[in-house]
Every structure is written in C-alpha cells, then in structure tokens.
Amino acid sequence: MAGQGEGARPRVGPAWLAKYIVWLYRSTMTTTIPLLHDNHNHVSLYAAFSSCIDISRSAPDAALALLRGLPEDRLSVVRGWKSFELPMTSEELSSLPPIILINFSLHGFVVSDSGVPFLETTVPEVASMRNDQAWCEANVPPIFAAYCGLAGLDAKKLGEYIDRMLPLGIGSSDEMTVPTIQALDVCSSSPYDKRLNYWVAPALYEKMDIARRGLVSGIKLFLDGAVGSRSAAIEGPWIGPGKAMFTYADDVLLAILRRAGAYGTGLSAHAIGELAIEQALSAIEVAVREGARFRTIRLEHVQYIDVNQARRAKDLGIVLSMQPNFTSDSIDYTDRLTESYLKRNNPFRMLIDEVGFEPGRDMLFGSDGMPDGIAYAATQALFPAYPSQRLSLDELVAGYGTAKGVSGTVTLDIDDTERRVSVSGTSPVRLAP
Structure with a gap:
C-alpha cells in the first residue's frame, strides 16, 4: 500500500502541522537567578508533615x-x-x-x-x-503545636525538608510560627540554624528563657483567618458561607502590642482581609505613639490592602510580607469571592507604582509553603489573573532576596506560551562559612 513500504514519506496531516507550528514558535526563555530566601514559611511544621x-x-x-x-x-x-x-x-x-x-x-x-x-x-x-471555627481561628499557634505533636518533628525530618527546598530554588527561610519550644531547640541546634529566622507566638515567647528569646526575630500574631477557610476578615459579601473572624478584640490587641513593645524584639502580624489590616494599623499607630518600640514591624499577606491603608503602613515604616503565589486565589476561589475581591487580591502594582513600596526593602516575598519553591510564585508573578498583580522577575527576586547561610544559582525556564515557570536546575550550592 502507498505510504507503508520502506522509504515511504510520513503522512503530514493538519493536526500534526498545527502541533509543529506551535512547537516552532513556542517562546521559552531560560534565565539564572540566585538561590533565594523564603521570607514566610512554616519550616518545622512542614518538616513534621513530611511523614x-x-x-x-x-x-x-x-x-x-x-x-x-x-x-x-x-x-x-x-x-x-x-x-x-x-x-x-x-x-x-x-x-x-x-x-x-x-x-x-x-x-x-x-x-x-x-x-x-x-x-x-x-x-x-x-x-x-x-x-x-471562631476558637480555631483564635488559637492557630496551639493548633500548629498540636499538628506538630501528632506528626512528630526531629532533626532528620528538619534536615530532609530544608534539603528538599534546594532543587526548588530556596536555600533559607523565615520560620514564621515555631510551634513549640522543643521545635525551636530542634531547629536552633541543627546545622541549618544559620539558614532560619525564627518567629514565635507571644505566649510562647513569654515562656522562653533569655537565651532562647535571643534566638528569635520577633513575635507573630494572627489577626484573622484565611480565604481557604472562609474566615478572612473581609467586609464581603462572600459567595456562600463566610464570616470575617478576628483573633482579638481591638482593646486586647492594643494591650498585647503595648506589652510586646517592651520586649525589644520584632513584630509580625498575619492580616489578610482589609478589616484585619485596618485593625492592625490602628493598633500599631496607637501603640507606637504611646512609646512601643519594635526592631521591625511586618504585616503578613495583606492580600486586600487598599491604597489608603498602604500609605499609612508606609508612613509607619511597616514592611509588607506578601505571597505572590496567593495571586492564584483569584482563580481558585471563584466559588466564594466576588469579582471585586478577585480583582483586589495582591495589588502589587498599586503598592509599588503608586505608594512606593520597594521589593527587598519594605516589601518581602515568601511562599507560606503553598506550594514550596520559587516556580509557582514566579508563574503567578509573571502570568497573573489581573495586570494589577503582575511583578517583574527582578522585583520577585529582590522581594525574596538571596539565601542566607548557603549560596548558589537557580535556572528558570519561562514559557510564555504555556504561561508557566519551572526550575530546571540549581548549581552549585555552597554553604557559607
């Protein structure tokens, strides 16, 4: 039969030709960036979860x-x-x-x-x-401690988890809620100590001796819930069930800040919804005016911050610690967020272009481990759902910053056709002296 014998020419149909044209014009760029520091992760918890x-x-x-x-x-x-x-x-x-x-x-x-x-x-x-649910959102640190206890944490799990981050482009991390004193001891006594910055809940900080307090960067507060649990403190309305949940009443939060302002350490506060961001800013303004002092003040996530809140945060010298990978909430949560909230999520261009936040200085980026690594964050930064969420690769890298305690390079493949970024290699990896 024609086309079946030796030397016959292969059939070239429309489908094959279309695939060839897509392959021919596919735009993929390869670039190299430094091994990065993840400014927001839960290292000990995820290490425990590895089993x-x-x-x-x-x-x-x-x-x-x-x-x-x-x-x-x-x-x-x-x-x-x-x-x-x-x-x-x-x-x-x-x-x-x-x-x-x-x-x-x-x-x-x-x-x-x-x-x-x-x-x-x-x-x-x-x-x-x-x-x-209200109790659960108000008790996130002890629940994290329960998770860690149920799953178990030891030096082997910790080391394996941190080592797994290297091929994903991450060499070091801020551990944003060390769940227990035992977990802090595991981390701080490990060879990975120089690659971790520790944050703890106020209740845990007050249980620590002076030596352990000296190990931590600051205290971490949770002010609201999350979009995933339909408990972020947004004004709404939600699509379907959802409720703005606050960890603290206003006066209780202010009392905590007054007390923490005498610790001589840093302050970090989880605040996703605009109502929680407003509560944080109002309390910080009063506490600082009254004399509370912190080595640094960070607001975590701030996915629904508005321009006026951003300017107040800028005036207070607050660092915004955000997650570019959460840009995908604008795609994932159409079942619970209105179009207005989908568009307002992660307003990076407003924060950088209008208010003047600078990645790497007063704007930091991290993954929250959702998922680990730089590839997904880079995908969401370069190919977001809305133009207002876009970050350049230079901005993304500056916001993460170079790894601490270890150095190396990361090779990224940026596929404009598939709108996806992947890590194709990391090398060499050198431990800092």
Whole structure:
C-alpha cells in the first residue's frame, strides 16, 4: 500500500502541522537567578508533615479513594485538603477511617467521626473545640503545636525538608510560627540554624528563657483567618458561607502590642482581609505613639490592602510580607469571592507604582509553603489573573532576596506560551562559612 513500504514519506496531516507550528514558535526563555530566601514559611511544621499523606496534588476522586483506604486502627494526619475541590459533608466524615484532614491554607481542619477518640487522647482541647471555627481561628499557634505533636518533628525530618527546598530554588527561610519550644531547640541546634529566622507566638515567647528569646526575630500574631477557610476578615459579601473572624478584640490587641513593645524584639502580624489590616494599623499607630518600640514591624499577606491603608503602613515604616503565589486565589476561589475581591487580591502594582513600596526593602516575598519553591510564585508573578498583580522577575527576586547561610544559582525556564515557570536546575550550592 502507498505510504507503508520502506522509504515511504510520513503522512503530514493538519493536526500534526498545527502541533509543529506551535512547537516552532513556542517562546521559552531560560534565565539564572540566585538561590533565594523564603521570607514566610512554616519550616518545622512542614518538616513534621513530611511523614504525612499530602493530597494537595490529587484529583478529588483520587484523594477520596485514598482517604477511604487509610488504616482503621490509628489516626492518620492528612495535609493539603482543598475545601473548594473536596467539600467534606458530615455523611462523608462519618464513613471515613480515623483521620484529621488539615486545610491547605493551614487554617481549619476536619476530623472523621472515627478519628475523634484518637484526637481526644492526644490533644483533648483541640478535639473538644474542633467544630468551633471562631476558637480555631483564635488559637492557630496551639493548633500548629498540636499538628506538630501528632506528626512528630526531629532533626532528620528538619534536615530532609530544608534539603528538599534546594532543587526548588530556596536555600533559607523565615520560620514564621515555631510551634513549640522543643521545635525551636530542634531547629536552633541543627546545622541549618544559620539558614532560619525564627518567629514565635507571644505566649510562647513569654515562656522562653533569655537565651532562647535571643534566638528569635520577633513575635507573630494572627489577626484573622484565611480565604481557604472562609474566615478572612473581609467586609464581603462572600459567595456562600463566610464570616470575617478576628483573633482579638481591638482593646486586647492594643494591650498585647503595648506589652510586646517592651520586649525589644520584632513584630509580625498575619492580616489578610482589609478589616484585619485596618485593625492592625490602628493598633500599631496607637501603640507606637504611646512609646512601643519594635526592631521591625511586618504585616503578613495583606492580600486586600487598599491604597489608603498602604500609605499609612508606609508612613509607619511597616514592611509588607506578601505571597505572590496567593495571586492564584483569584482563580481558585471563584466559588466564594466576588469579582471585586478577585480583582483586589495582591495589588502589587498599586503598592509599588503608586505608594512606593520597594521589593527587598519594605516589601518581602515568601511562599507560606503553598506550594514550596520559587516556580509557582514566579508563574503567578509573571502570568497573573489581573495586570494589577503582575511583578517583574527582578522585583520577585529582590522581594525574596538571596539565601542566607548557603549560596548558589537557580535556572528558570519561562514559557510564555504555556504561561508557566519551572526550575530546571540549581548549581552549585555552597554553604557559607
């Protein structure tokens, strides 16, 4: 038959030709950047989670099948649950093996009915308050401590987690909520100590001796919830259920800042929604006016900061610590955020071009471990849902900054056709003396 014998010419049809044209004109740029510092991560918690099941990359059906196949005789700690992809009904939870399912955002969790007795024997308060979302949002640090205790943390897990960050382009990190004194001891006594900056909750700071206090960069407060748990302090309205949740009443927050202002350390505050940002700015303005002093003041996330709030933060000398990878919330959370909030998320161009924040000076970038590495953050920075969210590669690299305690280079492949950035190599990696 024609075209089948030796020496026959291959068939070239329209589909093949179209694929060839796309390949021919595909625009991919390769560039090199330094190994970076992640200014916002939860290193000890994610290190503990390394022995846990992670369903963040699983399709909903596959994730559910995996959950149903877990052991019946012990509690399984499962991370990476995305409620917008895999809603959990009471009927579903009643049919699952013993599990605690931790939200991808780290805010919020659910426990299967059969898992409750296991949780009651290890962390009884968390077990008893598990269905009280307001309590859970107001007690994030002790819940992180519970997660760490359930999953377990040791020097081996810590080292393996930090080493896994190197091929992803990250050499060092700010550990934004060290969950326990034991976790601080594991981190600070490890060979990775110079590659970590530590932040702790006020209650943990007050339990520390002078030597341990000297190890930390400052105290970390949580002022509101998260979009993933429908608890960020936005004015709304939400699509479907959602409620602005605050950790502290205004007077309680001010009292904490007055007390912390005498510690001689730094201050960091998680504030996602514009209402939490407003609460933070108002309290900081009063505390500073009254004489509170901090080595640095950081606001974390500030996804819905407006221009007036940004100018007030600038006047106060506040550093904005933000996550370019959270730009994808404008795509992922169309089930709960109105178009207005989708557009307002991560307003980098306003902050840089109008207000004058400068990446690397008073604007820092980190991943929050959602996900780890620089590739996803770079993808969202260069190819965002809205032009107002765009960052140049130079701005992104400056906001992360070069790694501490280790040095090297990272090769990025930037694919304009697929609108995706990937890490194709890291080398060489040298430990600082």
